[in-house]
Structures are given as C-alpha cells and as structure tokens.
Amino acid sequence: MPPGPTPDRLWTIRTDGSRRKLHPADVRGRFIRARRWVFALLMLIALALPIVHIGGHPAMQLDIAARRFYLFGAVFNATDAWIGVFVLGAVAAMLLFVTAWKGRVWCGWACPQTVFLEGAYRRIERLIDGPGEKRLRDDLAPLSARKAMRRIVKHTLFVAVSFVIAHSTVAYFMSFPVLFADIQEGPAAHGDAFVWAMVMTAILYFNFAWFREQLCIVICPYGRMQSVLVDGGSTVVGYDVTRGEPRGKVGSTTGDCVDCNRCVAVCPTGIDIRAGLQMECIACSQCIDACDEIMDKLQRPRGLVRYDSQRNFVGGEHRSRARLWVYGLLFAIAVGGGIFATSHRANVEARLLRTRGAPWIVENGWVRNQYELHVTNKRALTTTYRITPLAPPGARIIQSVATVELAPLASARITIIVSVPQDSRQFDLGVAVDGPGLHETATARFLTPSMR
Amino acid sequence: MSTDKPEPLDTGHDYDGIHELDNRLPNWWLFTLFGAIVFGAGYWFYYHAFEGRGLLVDLRAEEAEQARKAAASAPVTDELLVKLSHDPKTMTGAKSLFITTCAICHGADGEGKIGPNLTDDNWIHGNKPSDIYKTVSGGVASKGMPSWEPALGHEKVTWLAAYVESLRGKHLAGKAPEGEKL
Numbered sequence: 116m117p118p119g120p121t122p123d124r125l126w127t128i129r130t131d132g133s134r135r136k137l138h139p140a141d142v143r144g145r146f147i148r149a150r151r152w153v154f155a156l157l158m159l160i161a162l163a164l165p166i167v168h169i170g171g172h173p174a175m176q177l178d179i180a181a182r183r184f185y186l187f188g189a190v191f192n193a194t195d196a197w198i199g200v201f202v203l204g205a206v207a208a209m210l211l212f213v214t215a216w217k218g219r220v221w222c223g224w225a226c227p228q229t230v231f232l233e234g235a236y237r238r239i240e241r242l243i244d245g246p247g248e249k250r251l252r253d254d255l256a257p258l259s260a261r262k263a264m265r266r267i268v269k270h271t272l273f274v275a276v277s278f279v280i281a282h283s284t285v286a287y288f289m290s291f292p293v294l295f296a297d298i299q300e301g302p303a304a305h306g307d308a309f310v311w312a313m314v315m316t317a318i319l320y321f322n323f324a325w326f327r328e329q330l331c332i333v334i335c336p337y338g339r340m341q342s343v344l345v346d347g348g349s350t351v352v353g354y355d356v357t358r359g360e361p362r363g364k365v366g367s368t369t370g371d372c373v374d375c376n377r378c379v380a381v382c383p384t385g386i387d388i389r390a391g392l393q394m395e396c397i398a399c400s401q402c403i404d405a406c407d408e409i410m411d412k413l414q415r416p417r418g419l420v421r422y423d424s425q426r427n428f429v430g431g432e433h434r435s436r437a438r439l440w441v442y443g444l445l446f447a448i449a450v451g452g453g454i455f456a457t458s459h460r461a462n463v464e465a466r467l468l469r470t471r472g473a474p475w476i477v478e479n480g481w482v483r484n485q486y487e488l489h490v491t492n493k494r495a496l497t498t499t500y501r502i503t504p505l506a507p508p509g510a511r512i513i514q515s516v517a518t519v520e521l522a523p524l525a526s527a528r529i530t531i532i533v534s535v536p537q538d539s540r541q542f543d544l545g546v547a548v549d550g551p552g553l554h555e556t557a558t559a560r561f562l563t564p565s566m567r
Numbered sequence: 568m569s570t571d572k573p574e575p576l577d578t579g580h581d582y583d584g585i586h587e588l589d590n591r592l593p594n595w596w597l598f599t600l601f602g603a604i605v606f607g608a609g610y611w612f613y614y615h616a617f618e619g620r621g622l623l624v625d626l627r628a629e630e631a632e633q634a635r636k637a638a639a640s641a642p643v644t645d646e647l648l649v650k651l652s653h654d655p656k657t658m659t660g661a662k663s664l665f666i667t668t669c670a671i672c673h674g675a676d677g678e679g680k681i682g683p684n685l686t687d688d689n690w691i692h693g694n695k696p697s698d699i700y701k702t703v704s705g706g707v708a709s710k711g712m713p714s715w716e717p718a719l720g721h722e723k724v725t726w727l728a729a730y731v732e733s734l735r736g737k738h739l740a741g742k743a744p745e746g747e748k749l
Contacts, residue, residue, distance in 0.1 A: 123576055124590045132594040333596065476711040483681070485711055513681070515671045530671050532681060 119379055122393055126385035127328060136254060137328065139237075140247040140380040144404025153224055154234030161227070162279075165286035170495055173290045183524060190495040192524055195460060201453030208446035210337075214344040215438050218351040222337070222397035228322075228330055229397060233383070235276050236323040243269045247380065273324045274316070281315035328384045331397055338394050345392075347426035348436050352398045354378075354389040354420050355428055362389075371419050375409055378402035378420055388420055463500060464491040465548040467557035470530075474562040481511070482563045483534040488546055490529065492521035498550050502529055505545040505556070510535045539563055643725055648696035651729035661730035664723060668715070677734040678741025682712065686737035691746030694735075700728035 120126035127135050164175040170188035177184050182193035191198070213221065222229060243265050244250045256262060285308060286294045294308065302309035322330060331338060345351060359372035372389065379387050381402060384395040388402045406420040426434070470485040477483075492498050499520045504512050511534040519527045533544060544561045547554065580587035614622055651657050666675055672682035683691060691710075692702045704724045706714030716724050 123588055125593070128591070128593045130591060132591045132597065134593065134595060329593070329595070333593070470711075470713045471717075472706055472708040472713050473711060476709075478681075483711060485713070513671055515667065530668075532671065 119376070120382075120385055120387045120390075122386075122390045125332065125395075127332070134329075135385070137383065137385050138247040138250040138254070139383045139401065140377070140405075141241070142381045142401045142404045144407055146400040146404050150224060150400070151234070154230045157225060157227075157230045158234055161230075162283050165283060166291045172495065173286070175287060176290050177288055178290075179288060181524075185495075188495065189457075190493070190523060192491075192493050194464070195493075198453060198456045198460070201449050201456055204449035205446060205453060208442055208449050211344065212439065212442035212446050214341075215346065215349055215436070215442055218345055218349050219338070219341065219396070219398040222331065223352075223399035226397075228335075229399065231276075231280065232323055232327060233399075236273060239272050239276070240269060243272070270324065274320050277316045277319035277323065278312075280319055281312050284315055285312050328395075328397075332384060332395050338397070341392075341394055345425075346436065346438070347431065348424050348434060350422050350424055351392050352388060352396060352400055352403060352420070353392060353423055353425060353428050355418070355423075356389075357428070357430065359389065359419050365413065371410070371415055373409065373413065377405040377409055381405040392425065460493075461553075461555055462492075462494045463498075463548055463550055463553050463555050464493060464526075465489070465546070465555045465557040467531075467544070467546050467559040469559055469562075475564065477537060477564065480537050481534040482537050482539065483532060484544070484561050486531045486533070486544070486546075486559060488529040488531055488548075488557060489526060490519060490521065490548055491526035492523060492550075494550075495523050497522050500553075501547075501549045502531075503547040503549070504531055504533060505547055506533050506561075507535065507539075507542060533561065535561070535563070537563075538565060540565055643697060643700050643728070645696045648700060648725070648729045648732050651725065652696075652733040654729075657726055658730060658733060661726040664719075664727060665730050668719070669727065672711075674739075674741055676739055676741075677731070677737070678739040680742065682742075683745045684739070684742040685731055685734050686739040686741070687744045688736070688738075688748050689744035689746045690749045694749040696728065696732045699731050700725065703728050703731070 124130075127137060129135050165173045167174045172185040172188070172190070174187055175185065184191040184195075210221075240250070244253055253262065282294065289297075289308060297305040297308055354372075359370050361368045361370045362372035362374045363370065365373055378389065379402075381404075382388070383399055383401065384397055386393050386395045388396065400422065402420050403422065407417040410417050410419055426432075466489045468487050468489065470487055472485070475482050475484055488502065490500060490502070492500070497520065499518055501518050502514060502516065504514060506512055513532040515530040519529060521527060531546065541563050542561050543558050545556045545558045547556050576588040576590055578587045578589045665673075665677075669677075669682075672680055673685055674680050677685035679685065683689075690698075692698060692707065702712065704714065704716040704721075706712045708714075715727070719727070
C-alpha cells in the first residue's frame with residue numbers, strides 16, 4: 116500500500132520539513148457543480164460592491180480618511196461605531212450557530228480563500244497545466260522549454276488575477292472612480308494607494324499561487340476551534356465506517372469501500388477523510404462527489420462519504436441540543452439590537468453647550484445666558500435644519516441664524532442668547548432642531564442668580 | 568522504506584488520552600522564525616545601537632522644526648494689527664468672520680446690541696489695538712464676552728482684533744457709549 120495521509124502528521128509537510136505540493140484530482144458531481152455557481156456569484160459580489168453606486172456612494176465603502184462608512188446608500192459616522200458591537204456580536208453568534216448546526220460549511224462554500232482559490236486560481240492552473248495527475252508528474256519532470264512556457268503563462272495570469280482582486284480590495288477604502296482616476300494620474304501622485312495595491316497584489320499572489328491550504332491549516336484559527344465548535348450532532352463531511360469497513364477490492368470483503376483512494380486524491384488539504392473528522396478538513400465536499408461517482412459505477416448506494424452528523428455515522432440516537440437554541444437566541448438578540456439601533460439612529464446630532472465664562476450676566480433688570488448649539492447632519496444628503504429655542508414666554512431670544520444648511524456629515528455652531536427678567540427661576544432650556552422628518556431637542560440649564 | 572513512513576513521533580506525553588506528537592516543523596514556518604530573528608537584530612542595531620538615522624535623530628529634527636515655527640510667529644503688536652487693518656484681503660475674510668461670530672452681540676457693523684458699540688470713542692477695556700486683541704482673545708467673563716482664542720485660534724483672533732481696529736471712529740448710531748472716552 117502506498118504511503119498516504121494519516122491524522123498523526125501534516126501530509127502537506129514531508130518528514131524533512133519540506134512542502135508537499137498538492138494537486139487535487141478533477142472531481143465531478145452535484146456539490147462541485149453547485150459550488151462553482153456559488154463561487155462565481157460570490158466573486159461577482161465581491162468585485163461589484165465597490166463599483167456599484169447607490170445614492171451617490173459605493174454600495175460598500177469604508178472611507179478611513181473621512182471616517183465614514185457607506186453601506187447600500189446609508190452613511191455611518193465614526194460616532195455610529197457602537198452599532199458595530201451588534202454586527203460583531205451577530206457575526207460571532209452566527210459563527211457559533213452555523214458551525215454547531217452545519218459544521219464548517221463556511222470554509223468549503225463561502226470563505227474567500229476557497230472561493231478565489233477554487234473559483235479562479237485552480238481553474239487557471241487546470242486550464243494551463245492539465246488535470247491533477249498530470250500536474251503531479253509535471254512537477255517532477257525536468258525543466259523543458261514547454262514547461263517553462265506554461266509556468267510563465269500561468270504565473271502571469273496568477274499575477275493578473277491578484278492585481279484585479281487587490282485593486283478591488285483597495286477600492287473598498289477609496290471608491291472605484293477615485294481609484295481609477297488615481298491610476299490614470301500615476302503612482303508618483305498617489306504613492307500610498309499605489310504601494311497598498313502592489314503589496315496586496317504580492318500577498319494575494321504568494322497566498323494563492325504557493326501558500327494555499329497552509330493558510331487554512333496553520334494560520335486560520337477557525338479550524339483549530341473545530342473540536343469545541345462541533346459536537347456529535349453537527350453536520351460534517353464524514354465516512355460511514357460501519358458500511359465501508361473492512362475495505363478492500365470488490366468481492367474480497369463485505370465493506371463497501373473499495374479503497375480506490377479517490378477521496379484522498381481530490382482532497383484540497385491532503386487528508387484521508389476515512390480517518391475521521393480532522394482539523395484540516397474544510398468541508399469542501401469534494402470527497403463526497405468523488406466517492407458518489409465510484410459508488411454509482413459499482414451500482415452501490417451513494418453516501419459512503421456524505422454530509423451527516425458524527426452521531427448518525429455510528430448509529431447513535433438523536434438528542435436535542437440546547438446549544439443550538441442558545442446560539443440562535445444570541446444571534447437573534449444581536450440582529451434585533453442592530454436593527455433597533457440602526458433604525459433609531461438619530462440622523463441629526465444636536466448638543467447645547469453653555470458658552471465659557473460667567474454663568475449669567477445681569478443687565479438692566481434682565482438676566483442673560485449664552486449658549487452654543489452644535490449641530491451635525493448625519494444624513495447622506497445636504498439638509499436644512501430649523502433651529503427653534505423653546506424658552507418660556509416673555510424671554511428675549513437672539514440667535515445667530517434661524518436655519519442652517521449642512522452638507523452630509525458637516526456640522527455648525529450656532530450662538531443662542533436668551534434673556535429673562537431678573538427674578539426668574541432657573542429652568543432647562545430646550546432647543547428644537549427640525550429637518551425633513553427629523554426632530555431632535557437639545558437641552559441645557561438656564562442659570563439665574565435666584566438659585567431656586 | 569519510504570522517507571515518508573512515519574518515524575516514532577509520540578513523545579510519550581499523555582494528557583487525558585491526548586498524545587503529544589513531535590513532528591518536524593514546516594520549513595517555511597522555520598524560515599519566518601529565523602527571518603524574524605534576523606530582522607529583529609537588524610532593527611535593534613539600526614534604531615538603538617547606532618543612532619545614525621534612528622528615532623532620536625528624527626526627534627531632534629522635529630524639535631528643531633517646532634522651535635523654528637515658534638520663533639516665526641511674531642508677537643501681536645499694535646503696529647502689526649494696524650498694518651493688518653489696512654490690508655483689504657485680511658479685512659474681507661475678517662468681516663465675514665465678524666458677521667458669523669461677533670455680529671449677534673455687537674451688530675453687523677459693530678454698532679452694538681447686547682455688546683458695546685465698537686465704533687464710538689468710548690472704551691471699557693482699553694483702546695490700544697493690543698488691548699482689543701487681549702479682550703477678544705481672553706474674553707471678559709463677567710460681561711458675557713467669551714474667550715475666542717480656544718475656539719478660533721490665534722490667527723483668526725488676530726484678524727478679528729485688526730477688524731475691530733478698522734471700525735474705530737466710524738461713529739455709527741447704535742448702542743449708547745459705555746466706558747471711558749479715550
């Protein structure tokens with residue numbers, strides 16, 4: 116039997132520490148077909164978000180310089196960052212929930228590492244160097260003119276794809292039209308953006324051309340937490356030991372596994388799924404498709420390798436799992452809180468501050484207080500706000516302006532001076548700020564010498 | 568026997584049935600470790616051992632730059648303010664600043680409202696241009712005049728003081744004279 120992967124060591128690292136390059140064999144089947152559609156859709160979304168504009172801004176952009184975040188036409192200020200608590204909470208709860216329920220579907224179906232590797236880079240490699248077995252032979256073959264040519268073409272295409280993804284990533288921070296204009300003006304005028312785009316290109320090229328599955332195995336913490344995130348009831352990619360063993364050639368044993376090694380040959384992280392759930396498994400389901408194809412040929416039922424829970428694989432009894440409800444509840448709380456916070460977010464920020472200096476000024480029988488109103492427009496549109504001090508009847512009010520027009524996220528300071536007869540009591544002065552469908556009131560104390 | 572055949576990997580350490588193995592680290596990982604050590608040594612020599620172009624040199628250069636800037640901003644004198652009050656460009660900017668900042672109390676033309684008339688010959692806090700600067704900059708807390716230097720900055724306060732200087736002697740009808748006739 117040829118030496119193959121065992122759970123005791125990393126198959127992609129040889130005993131001398133050198134890297135074993137994987138060339139997964141081609142796979143056909145329902146899951147790989149569905150995944151290719153998902154990959155295409157996700158890559159399209161990732162590239163389109165910074166290009167498509169909604170309400171005059173990219174569908175998604177984090178403008179660090181201006182400290183604004185645009186999302187599908189909504190604009191978030193730096194002071195809205197607290198809403199991020201709900202977003203992070205929802206992401207964390209969703210991670211817990213999805214992993215406990217369906218295992219690492221994220222890794223196999225939606226992680227950018229998998230999406231771009233299997234959806235773009237490995238497709239290019241397949242196109243130029245042929246199927247996996249040919250690529251394995253090719254790596255061992257001495258360098259020839261044809262091999263060198265293929266390598267040059269392949270790596271040029273890798274760099275080109277990395278270049279596109281890198282620029283798309285940079286565009287998330289500076290919007291595509293600005294990026295495009297900067298490119299036309301040249302690197303000399305926009306050194307920072309140029310260096311970022313080039314460094315990103317280099318990192319992506321290194322990652323997708325060489326590093327590949329090492330990122331999932333060695334760097335990504337998600338797989339390392341697999342053993343605490345899944346339990347016997349979680350759906351994972353697994354091998355039906357009861358049905359498959361003892362394995363052997365057709366007719367020689369009672370087990371359904373014919374030990375054809377197809378599940379190992381198609382694995383993108385270099386494991387043998389028959390050894391059980393392993394940290395390296397990204398639940399890509401390629402071994403399922405590979406095994407189903409063999410079972411079809413042998414006219415045996417599909418599903419020797421399949422999506423199922425570890426409990427079902429050993430015929431254990433179904434148990435209800437409280438963790439799913441707890442994770443689901445946490446997710447619902449975070450999403451609910453986020454929706455509430457976003458919909459109740461004030462689109463105008465108003466603060467009434469007392470002017471520095473004396474608390475009051477008494478003049479000719481009147482007592483006077485001075486205020487400064489700070490108004491910030493948090494809408495994505497230029498908006499006019501009406502400023503109305505709500506002083507008691509008989510008060511004299513002076514304000515520098517009655518209305519103020521503010522650009523998106525611009526702010527203004529408006530002086531307001533209020534006088535009341537000298538024997539008045541202290542009270543809370545409110546100032547109403549009204550815009551289209553918006554009403555905010557800022558208050559501050561009105562101080563008088565009467566101290567009551 | 569193939570080179571890939573597992574050697575005895577088990578260290579014999581057993582933790583609740585979990586065995587510690589002793590596999591060789593990936594070469595690429597060791598490369599990052601040794602690379603970091605080399606980089607760390609180079610970094611230490613570059614920034615700390617030889618201060619040829621290190622952080623201390625940058626700090627000294629920055630301090631010298633700050634000192635130069637401090638020396639360059641001249642103190643506010645009567646002459647400077649009078650000179651500025653005759654500079655049309657400064658006065659255009661200062662006038663719009665006056666309207667947004669000061670007019671609410673002193674009137675759009677300085678004729679006085681809550682605050683005193685700035686165009687008459689009577690002065691409460693001194694009539695020298697540098698006195699005006701002091702009043703605008705530091706404020707008069709007891710009378711409700713805010714201190715504008717923290718809000719507007721040194722340069723704009725200088726413009727405003729020069730603008731008030733330019734209003735001198737216009738004698739607009741407005742608030743009755745207050746303070747001493749100077």
